[in-house]
Amino acid sequence: MRLNLTVNGRAMTADDVWEGESLLYVLRERLGLPGSKNACEQGECGSCTVYLDRVPVCACLVAAGQAQDREVGTVEGLADGEELSTVQRAFIDEGAVQCGFCTPGLLVAADDLIERVPEPSDAEIREALAGNLCRCTGYEKIMAAVRTAAERSGGTSGSGSSAGGDRT
C-alpha cells in the first residue's frame, strides 16, 4: 500500500508498505526516523513510544495501515528547532540519560504526563512511566528529570514541545 501520514507536522508518504508491518518499522526503516527504538517488539518496554493523534502508543504494536492519514509525533519532533523541549533539557540536566535507548520513549511518555498532569506526584510519575523500562539508570534520575520538567513548566500545560501536535 501507499501510506500517507503526518509525522512531526510534516506530510510523509511511504510506498510498497505491507499493511501488517509495524508503524515503528515504517518510521525507522522507510521514513528515516530511527529515533524511536525497537527493543522488545511486543509493547513491554516502551522504547518505541510515539504520539498517534496525540495519544502515546507503542509504535511496535500499531500496524502501518492503522496510521493512514493520522498524525504521528516522535522524539525527533519534541525540540523546537535547536531549542530543546522542557523534558529533553531536564533529562540532560539531571543526568537521566545513560545508554539512551529507552530515552526517546521515556521523553514522549514524560511529555504526555506533564501535559495531562502538570504537577504529578512521585507515585503518578512512577505509574505513568511504569511501561518504560530502563536498564541503566535505575530510574532515580528519570524521576528527578520529570520533577524538574514539571517545575519548569510552572504547573501549566505542556512542556513546550510540538511533537504531540496542536493539543487543544
Next chain:
Amino acid sequence: MTGATRATSPGPERIEGHAKVTGTARYAFEHPVADPLYLHPLRATIARGRVTSVDTTAAERVDGVRLVLTHHNAEALVPIGDPELAVLQSDEIAFRGQLIGAVVAETQESAAHAADLVEIRYERMAHDSDFRDDADIVYTPDADASPMLSPDLEEGDVDAALADAAFTVDATYTTPTEHHNPLEPHAVIAAWDDDGLTLHDSNQGSHLVRDLIAPLFGVDKERVSVISPHVGGAFGSKGMPHGHVALTALAARHTAGRPVKYALSRTQMFELVGYRPPTRQRVRLGADREGRLVATEHDSLEQTSRFKQYAEQSASASREMYTSPNRRVTNRLAALDVPAPTWMRAPGEAGGMYALESAMDELAVSAGIDPVELRLRNEPEVAPVSGLPFSSRNLPACLREGAERFGWHERDPRPGVRREGDWLVGTGVAASSFPSLFFPGSLATIRHESGGKYRVEIGAVDIGTGSRTALTQLAAEALEVPVEAVELWLGSTEQPHASLAGGSAGTASWGSTVVEAVRAFRTEHGHDPVSGAETTAGAGKNPDAGEYAMHSYGAQFAEVRVNADTGEVRVPRMLGVFAAGRIVNPRTARSQFLGGMTMGISMALHEHSVVDERFGHVVNHDLAGYHIAGNADVGSVEVDWIDEHDPHVNPVGVKGIGEIGIVGTAAAIGNAAHHATGVRVRDLPLTPEKFLR
C-alpha cells in the same frame, strides 16, 4: 584522606546527551546505508543432534528473498578457537536455538516469513540441560589454562576450626540463570567491498571484534572496520562478538556488496548472546565468641556449556574479603547441552557475594552481633590470601558512614517483630567488593587542531556508561584546557587500539592511556604546539601492579517490606556508600551506582530465566515473562561515596564503578527480608511464595 563527599559540582553534562534526547544518536542498526537487505536467522529447534536435511524451495520462492544460507552453502571459516563464531560450519547442533542458517530478503518481514517456510529435519540425540550436582557432569576447570581463573584454595584446617568454633553457619544458596537484557538488542550491519568488511556493530570493543572477525574470515585486520559510536547498554553481553556477527558477515559475502542488517529479537537474545549461569553455593563459616571468623569455606557449582566453557568462579568472592585463618575455596562447573554463558555485570562477585554476605548475616544473627559490627571485626590488615597490602580499603568507612546515614543504630535486631498494617518491616546490610582492573594495550592520539583546540582519539566504546564524557574531562585536565576545547573520538577501529569496555576497567585503562598520551604529547610538542602537532602513545606498566591488592568497596543498606498475607516483597529504601577511588564525573557516576543497585534490586526480586530441561530452552524468553525492575518496582535509592585518593591503582586513581553497585544488593535485601519476616530465603529471586508458610 577519607570522609563522605558533599558534592560541589555535579560534573559536566553527558557529551552525547543532546544527540540522545533528540533521537539523532545513531546506534548500530540505524547507520544509514544504501540499499540494505535484512537477515532473519534459522535456529535449531532441538537441543542436541544434527541437521539431516534442509528444504529451502518454498522460502526461495518468497517475493524479495535473495539468499537462504545454511551449512550447505556457507563458506568455510578459519577455526580460531571460538565455537560461537564458527557458525554454519557443520550439521551439528549443540544447544536449542543455535544458529543453523539465515534468510536474507528485501524487507525484514519477508525474511521472517521465508524463514518460517524452510523445512529442516533433524536427527535428535539425548540432551542434558538439567543443572544439578552430579558427578557425571561436574568437573573443576583447569585454572592453569586461563589467566582469568583462580585455582582452588586450601589454607589451614577448616574442618577442625569449624568443629571448635563458638558459632557456625552452614547454608546453601542458589542463584538462577539471568539474562542481561540491555535495552538495545544486539545488532549489526555487514557490508563487503573491495576494501574488505565494514561492520556497524553494537559491541563493547570494536577492536576486539576486528581482532576476532578478521582471522575468522582469513583477511588482514586492516581490511575490517568496526564502527560503534553509540551502544544501548551491554552489561557484558556485547563483550565478545557472538555468532550473529559471523552469520551476518557470512551472509553479506553473497549479496554483491549490498549491506546486510540484522538486529536480534528479544527472544533470540535469550539463546544467542550469553547469560549469567545459575549457581549452587555452599558456605560454611565458623567464628569465635567475639564473632571473629576462624573458618571460611565457600564452594560454588556453576553451569557451563559443553559447547564452550565459561567459568566465573563465584566462590572466589571469599578469597580476599574477610580475615580467616582457615579457608577453603572451591569452584566447580556442571557442563550441559545449553548455550554458552558469558560475563554479566560483576560476573562471579554478584552471585558469590550474595552467598557470602547472606551467610555473614546468618552468622551475625546466630552470634547475636550487629551485622555492621561483625564485618568491622573481620576487617583484614592485608589481603588475606596474597598477603599484599591494600592499595586502599575503605570498607569500614563505607559501613560506618552508611549506618549513620541510614539510621542503623536505631535498629532492633529481632527478626519478624515489626508490622505496619499488612506489612512486615525489616532492614539489612551487606558489603560490596569488586577488583580494580586495568587492561593494558590501549593507545590514544592527541592532536592540536588550532587555536588551542585538541582532538583526542581512542578506539574505546561508550556503552552508555559515560566514558566519552569522563575521557574528555581527563584529557582536558591533562592538557590544562577547558572541556570545550577537547573533541573526543571513540567507538571505532578508525581510532587507535583500545581494550574492551568491561571489568569496570574502562575509565581506569583508557583514562590512564589518554593522560599518558597527553604527557607524551607535551614532551614532544611542548605547551605551545603548532597546528597539526600529533602524538600517539599509551600507558606504561603500572609499577605498583602486583605489589598491592586493588579493590573497590561498598556498603549496601536496604529497607524491605513483606506483605504478611501475600508475601509480596517491596524495597522502599536503599542506600549505597562506596569507596571506588577517584570519581571523575559525579553526575554520570551517580547514575552508574544507581543503575547497578537497581539491577541488584531486580536480581533480588525478579530476574529468573526459567529453563525447561525437557527442551533445553528458556521458557520466559521475552520482557513479558522475564521481569526486570520497572520504575514502579523501585523506591528511594540513595548513593554516596567516600573521598578516596589511591596513588597505586593507576595514573588517574580510578577504581571503576560500573559493576560494584550490583554487588551485595541482593544480599542486603534478602537479609532485610529475613529481619522483616524471620524467614530466611536462600534461593533467588525472593518471590512471594517463598515467604508464605
